[in-house]
Amino acid sequence: MQVKLTCREGCIAICLLFSFTATAIENNNLLEDSVHSDNSHTMIRIGEKMLHSAEAAQAESISLSLHSNRLRKSLNQLRRQLHALPKGREHQLLKHTTDIVAKEIPLWQEQISRLRNQALEQRKRALILLEKAYVRTWQPHIRLTGRIRGAESDNSIAGHNISIRSVHPGKLNMNSSPGKRGSTPGMSLEIPSLSGQNIPDELNLSSSRISRKLTVFAHVEPETATTLVPLNQMHQWRLILSKLDGQPLSGAEIAIEGHMPGHVHGLPTQPRVTEEMAPGVYRVQGVKFQMPGWWVMTFNIRVNHQDDTVTFNIRL
Known part of the structure; x- marks a missing residue:
């Protein structure tokens, strides 16, 4: 049988x-x-x-x-x-x-x-x-094609914050290199900094992505003069959402999360959508990256009681 x-x-x-x-x-x-x-x-x-x-x-x-x-x-x-x-x-x-x-x-x-x-x-x-x-x-709303890139900056790397952990708090961070100690003028506390990440070789860095459940097309780009991401500066983004058939996805509730894989911190700010400039075109304010490296930005989207998620990889 x-x-x-x-x-x-x-x-x-x-x-x-x-x-x-x-x-x-x-x-x-x-x-x-x-x-x-x-x-x-x-x-x-x-x-x-x-x-x-x-x-x-x-x-x-x-x-x-x-x-x-x-x-x-x-x-x-x-x-x-x-x-x-x-x-x-x-x-x-x-x-x-x-x-x-x-x-x-x-x-x-x-x-x-x-x-x-x-x-x-x-x-x-x-x-x-x-x-x-x-x-x-979506022209002329889209100015950036390809990957999101960071602007060159001479600013020093800001300290880590721990609002979001990328690893379990009870485990050591296996993706980090040994901590480096150093003093900074005006600071009285020395702390080890995490300076290493295991970044995948074939990381998808596109500024346009399809959502996890295949219901939403999303495009994101910095609203800067050069469409480059400034380091250690507050700036805003433009987020474009549409259904897979190309129709605008209007009236969406959007929650934003950001963190660095392999590091024990997230963004130093809490970005949020402040307006829908046109059907499916959203302005995101309060974006700031305090150090170079691999960042992950996640947009949790809710429309008509339906949830979906779009994730972008950014290497600054």
């Missing part, structure tokens, strides 16, 4: 793999056609379809992974039964069944890996297409 169930599930997995592969080919063809299109709405529609296809492939890879784990547990049980069974015809039959199941597991793992890689590639290409379309749609 175990062998019949396994083969059936294997056939289902193969069919699903062919289905998602065909969808990937179709979406890639649509993407190539959209490159030469000036219709932002068409680009958004294609990008949205690709994005949801990528999420479906990722979800299916998780489902197949659970099936594969159950199959592995069944294999372990078969091996225990085989070890306890005396030599004979039943032993040979059980060994044959065990060999079939053992050969099937790598095939499942290969299928899972293909689905995951396909999902990652589709999502990456979809986000590129969507960002290009959204930037066109």
Whole structure:
């Protein structure tokens, strides 16, 4: 019975793999056609379809992974039964069944890996297409494309604050380098400073992102003359929110959080949205970064009792 169930599930997995592969080919063809299109709405529609296809492939890879784990547990049980069974015809039959199941597991793992890689590639290409379309749609509100950059500054690094911890307060900060002690004129207390971070090599630093639940497109940029982020200076940002179809997301309740991964502090200020300048275009005041490094800014968005989150990585 175990062998019949396994083969059936294997056939289902193969069919699903062919289905998602065909969808990937179709979406890639649509993407190539959209490159030469000036219709932002068409680009958004294609990008949205690709994005949801990528999420479906990722979800299916998780489902197949659970099936594969159950199959592995069944294999372990078969091996225990085989070890306890005396030599004979039943032993040979059980060994044959065990060999079939053992050969099937790598095939499942290969299928899972293909689905995951396909999902990652589709999502990456979809986000590129969507960002290009959204930037066109939201002109002239968007001045900055690409990553958020910091302005050069000769200001000294301000002290850490601990309003938000990036690590558990009961654990040592494993991402920091050894503390450096030093005195500053006018200060009577010496404290160690955290000067190191483990920054991922492929950190997404784009100023445009899709929300965690795939319901909101968000773009953020400093409202400065050069669109560069000043260090140790209070400034304001412009936050643009829209639905995935490009329509403005108006009347949103937005809570803002900021911190440095690997450090035990957050922002020295509490930024907040002060006005909606146009439908979906929000002004954020009270932004200040007191030191260079990797910052994470999170916007918790609530509209019509629906919650979603957009996170931006900033390297200053």
